[in-house]
Amino acid sequence: MLKIDTHLLKRSLTGPEDECGDTGVIRVTNDQCFLALMDVLGHGKKAHQVAEIGERYLGESHCSDLVEWMNGLHACLKGTRGAVAGLCRLNLLNGEMEFVGVGNITARLYGPSPVTFVSRDGVIGYRMPTPKKQRAKMSPGDILILNSDGIKERFDPIFYPDLLKGSARKITADLMDRLGKDSDDASCIVLRCEP
């Protein structure tokens, strides 16, 4: 069974937590870990209200079929300004993971064979593409990072040799400090499989 260390970090462009349109959820059941990271369009109090609706749904309705989970989020956010999101499920027994993303959420697996997951264009709650599942396998020592576009999408770990070292909490703090943009809300989830 994989041992994991996870952390979610978010910060609003304006400062107060109740003005952040980015949010996320981490849920661990018996042998599954569910991750969701969502970025509501725009920012400020109105975006935060939509983020709260989405967060409640994501936390209560996580589901082993990620496409179903994503379609449920779409139904839940209908009539709102909309959002983008990435959803992940990791099977802790065998390391098999799946990702489903809509809109601009970056998801990458760092390890001996890195994987960049691809999100489909669209806006959840408004213009939903057919979600597509992508699969990968995680092994001890691998790190999975989900981040919103408030964090620079492209960075080469070669230029940040310490960035992927230490606890999940430390990695999220480093990502925010070193790669966070000052023009948008920002959020990231780090899942580290213990070596």
Ligand SMILES: [Mn+2]
């Ligand atoms: Mn954003």
